[in-house]
Amino acid sequence: MSPPPSDLRRLLAAKQVVIACGPGGVGKTTTAAALGAALAASEEWRVLVLTVDPARRLADALGLGTLGNDARRVPLDQLGGSDRPRGELWAAMLDTKQSWDHLVERHAPDRASAQRILANPLYRNITGRFAGSHEYIAMERLYELHGEGRYDLLVVDTPPSRDALDFLDAPERMAEFFGSRLLRWLVAPSRSRLVELASRPFYQVADRILGTQFLEDVAEFFLLFQAMYDGFVTRARGVSALLRDRATTFMVVTTLEHAPAQEALRLADELARRNLELGLVVANKTLPDLFDGPAVEVADELRARARPLAEALAAGLPQRDAAGPLADPTTVTRVLEEIGQSFRDYRRVAAREAELLARLSAAHLVAVTVPHLARDVSDLPALGEVGRWLLGEAGVAPA
Ligand SMILES: Nc1ncnc2c1ncn2[C@@H]1O[C@H](COP(=O)(O)OP(=O)(O)OP(=O)(O)O)[C@@H](O)[C@H]1O
Ligand SMILES: [Mg+2]
Known part of the structure; x- marks a missing residue:
């Protein structure tokens, strides 16, 4: 359907x-x-x-x-x-x-x-x-x-x-x-204006530096464009x-x-x-809309109970992981605390995003989000x- x-x-x-x-x-x-x-x-x-x-x-x-x-x-x-x-x-x-x-x-x-x-x-x-x-x-x-x-x-x-x-x-x-x-002043009538201007000191200098051709090009360009x-x-x-x-x-x-x-x-x-x-x-x-609902509690728990969780994890590891990185409760504690804290930070950003979205939504017919x-x-x-x-x-x- x-x-x-x-x-x-x-x-x-x-x-x-x-x-x-x-x-x-x-x-x-x-x-x-x-x-x-x-x-x-x-x-x-x-x-x-x-x-x-x-x-x-x-x-x-x-x-x-x-x-x-x-x-x-x-x-x-x-x-x-x-x-x-x-x-x-x-x-x-x-x-x-x-x-x-x-x-x-x-x-x-x-x-x-x-x-x-x-x-x-x-x-x-x-x-x-x-x-x-x-x-x-x-x-x-x-x-x-x-x-x-x-x-x-x-x-x-x-x-x-x-x-x-x-x-x-x-x-x-x-x-x-x-x-x-x-x-209009520049182009009407362009050629005679150029001749007239040519006698003035500025244009005499411009003419010497830029060349007559350049000034002609300028005039012609604007004249032709003027027709449009x-x-x-x-x-x-x-x-x-x-x-x-x-x-x-x-x-x-x-x-x-x-x-x-x-x-x-x-x-x-x-x-x-x-x-x-x-x-x-x-x-x-x-x-993503992860920073809301039950995930928030999970993140807070991870942070608050990082040490006992890390120790429980180390104690319950299968034999093959006994010497692996998860067996070190101190490092695992720090990682869990950091994850919990980052989640909180993201949550603050998500709340700010939601607020801005609400303000934007007031001004239009349809609002959509793309993650x-x-x-x-x-x-x-x-x-x-x-x-x-x-x-x-x-x-x-x-x-
Ligand atoms: N929802 C998205 N998720 C991940 N990447 C995205 C998403 N939307 C756009 N991008 C990436 O962001 C970059 C900028 O996107 P895009 O070129 O469309 O922006 P723009 O507004 O047209 O930029 P400009 O103002 O320079 O024209 C691109 O590399 C694009 O692939
Ligand atoms: Mg673009």
Whole structure:
């Protein structure tokens, strides 16, 4: 019998876009990939996971060994679920350089302009380096992929950035930049302005040091980009509408350590402030729920009665262990005391985790926890395991 649909399944049945965001290094990429895989395996959906900078081994596992924007079909039979996979999983990596080229080819006014932009020496430097380039292109790709309508669900990973919400503002910022007064002043009318400026002392020096060619390149670059200005504004509005759409939801991923959890709480507030739906909070790499219930008493007893327990153990050892390490009550006592104490420490951490989880849970529709697995999540079986935790079915399908 199939399990009843989890809250998460119910939430996502009505969604087309899930955006994973959160502090650095907490498992955004892992969670996005695992969620996409779990849903593709269990629903008749075509799911695309758009990853950003996945760890090498995870990329290989997803068939994304070489960088590029093309989506690859990922075989689902290694996820370790009990049922035959029902949907399709596709994975793509965000290649910033290729995406920028593609954007220029698509949106420049004509082929000749596109060629001139791509050949402009400044183009590569600027698009590759300016702050927010990665975030901007992630949103462009999302918008484009959504527009193509080839997938039932897009699960989007976000770049590690200074501020986890940078990507939300990136399209607007880009539109503002290309519409800025400074830029208009620079490019209109660019050549005559350069000639005029060339007579001023600063430009005479700049010209001598940087060369006329460089200044021409600067002017040409901005002039050509200016022609795409309307497109940037239109798409920034489109992205904004897509992020607010009822078919889009956000997934905040965090660990339950103090700093990332605070950052996640701030993110939740900020999403609410912007009227963006925070559908799901994932507490990743949590402690197992061992630090509660009867195990606590056991640990306390081990610590309190370490000496007599160690002596009883030594006395009851079978002949073959009589000279082994367990026969030394002093060392065994110290180990038992240390285990009991460590358990207490972990218990305190677990209590803090539970408190942070409760606070995070107040701000969203669904909260799930994924324990810290004993191994890195860099192959399909491990992704499958994380996916089952996300869907609340970790005990249902074989791990
Ligand atoms: N539940 C888990 N158990 C064990 N290891 C995990 C778990 N989740 C993630 N990891 C490991 O943690 C590391 C970081 O994960 P990941 O790359 O997904 O984080 P990220 O948030 O995308 O990082 P960045 O901010 O750099 O993009 C990886 O090595 C991954 O395999
Ligand atoms: Mg990542």
